[in-house]
Amino acid sequence: MNKLLIKTSTHPYFIYTGEDVRFSLKELLPKTYSSFFIITDDHVSKLYLDDIRNNLPNDQRVFHSIVQHGEQSKSMETYHELLTDALTYGLDRQSLIIALGGGVVGDVAGFVAATYMRGIDYIQVPTTILAHDSSVGGKVAINHELGKNLIGSFYPPKAVIYDTSTLQTLNPREVRSGYAELVKEALLGDEQFFNDLTEINLASLSREHLEKHLQKGIHIKAGIVESDEKEAGVRKYLNLGHTLGHALEAELGYGKLTHGEAVAIGTLFALKVSEILFSSNLPYDDLYKWLKRNDYPLLLEEVKTSALIAKMKSDKKVINDKVQMVLLKQTGNPTVAEINDHDLQVFLESFLRELVDK
Template sequence: MKLTVHLPEHNYDILIEKGALNHLGAWVASLWQQQKICIITDETVNQLYGDLVLQQLQAAGFDAVLFAVTPGEKSKSLPVASQLFDFLAEKEFTRTDGILALGGGVVGDLAGFVAATYMRGLHYLQVPTTLLAQVDSSIGGKTAVNTEKAKNLVGAFWQPEGVLIDSLTLQTLEPRRIREGIAEIIKSAAIADKVLWTQLDKLENEQELVERAEEIITACLKIKRAVVEEDVLDNGNRLLLNFGHTIGHAIEATAGYGVVTHGEGVAIGMSQITRIAEEKGLTAVGTTELLNQMITKFGLPIWHKPWQKETLYHAITHDKKTRGSAIKLILLEKIGQAKIETVATETVKEFLTIEE
């Protein structure tokens, strides 16, 4: 399966195919001229696929090197980005060379940020190996690193020149990482695709979902592609993709990166914001129950302890979606349909109220 993302000044293809890693060299050669390529990955993915990808690129005639970071959100930081800048400089990378992101969302965001900023921009490719990255973060051009204040606070929009998705990589993921990606799949269905929601509803567990991975990944990418093509820089309807993320990012940051995964934070955020929205009459009655049933069926949480309202609120005020004294929240009108609600920043506290 091949999808094309059409942007005003830049189009790129997404290849979705089982076993695609085995001809990655030919794929890259079809997109790029001979040059230096830095594979940015993490230590876990490197052990699984590093040699294969390196050999593929070298066999295709590329001068390829590899840089592996420590797995986890802590590597998505300015200090690690600085290490990569130094590595690229030592290897004499220039603006005619490229970066290949091999890994999950952390690696993709970090590699994209480095590609966007080193020498004011190198071209790069995304090869996502986790379900989360395959259904969401590998396309759309958002790149970022975290700071102590907030998640994804420093970043740039920088589009890849191609995305290669091999669903066989999901077979090496631990269950928690599979569930992390399922949270984004649930989000996609909840905001924009009642048909996908119905498909998910018929599945018994995450194993059944993985068996139908290519079909479900493609459905999610079509949703994201449509939104990204309409709103490249995240100022309009692309914000809909952030359903659950405002609270979710705050939970991730305050719990300590890695304690709560991105997908777990999003699941909790979706549940919490929908419950309050339904109480306020902003969401159809019964939506929270349907959402919670779907989230818990796939082993994801709808709650987090300790729930520190003021701490979460402080983290949210540093969120990128905050505009002066207002913030844009993403709410469900009903399953399959979402809306953007602009509220006073202080009002966000109402969405952090817990059930007594």
């Protein structure tokens, strides 16, 4: 088992990673709790809910709620239902919420924890590759029909307990989704890591490679979060690919693309804009070929640029009605640039045409 301490201004917490660490859950809890509330989804519950229930203190009350899998559960309705469940179960300020699942479960369960009785403890128990990113750093949120993650908070967990053996049950689409965030982290922090990733065929991914990539991605993310917990500076760089990615999710309808699939397209777009603005020698072609080789959906023929720009401008990172994009001057050298509407439309139309013509 690997153990990494995250030092933030709110509180420090450990990330535990390794095979079968869910069976050591009781020993890894940060303190004693009066009761436990497991929030999971209808896919993960069939696989791992009993394991979590059976590895909690048997003298404590344990409750659970199951939400529908997918981005549609990051909604005001689901949030309200979970708060109602917490009240019905009689959770108090010494209760612990356990987010068992992927990024959606982690986000909505974390937001419930952040707001229930003005905030109670929660831990993340990720079961997807994508959640290596979302479970670290304390961003919790739900979506609004006008944009993604517009209702939320910075509220770090008390621990992240990441059982990598649960990743063996992921389908190819979930693997693709998770690796998009690893690619993002590599572009921000480590050119050699990016090169290693783009040599991998996800269809024949070994457990050894996956473990190595996850550890590297978590270290990059952790280093950024430690230096800027609440996104006042360098943490903004973790939004690389997310400006267009979030707009695609909202415009196409949550669930049409996975979060990672949308971020992959958004990252490709960010590299293209970076090349134009900075005359940079960036691995746009290398990334495109890798995405294509690994069956990422890249054709967006029916999407209107005006609709995407409207969604991009409703993003929480917009300042004075100007889109702020994370770009790269070089691999490992990110920056934030303000893009006006005209340039954004030109860049986006050219990019979408290029995807169709390639």
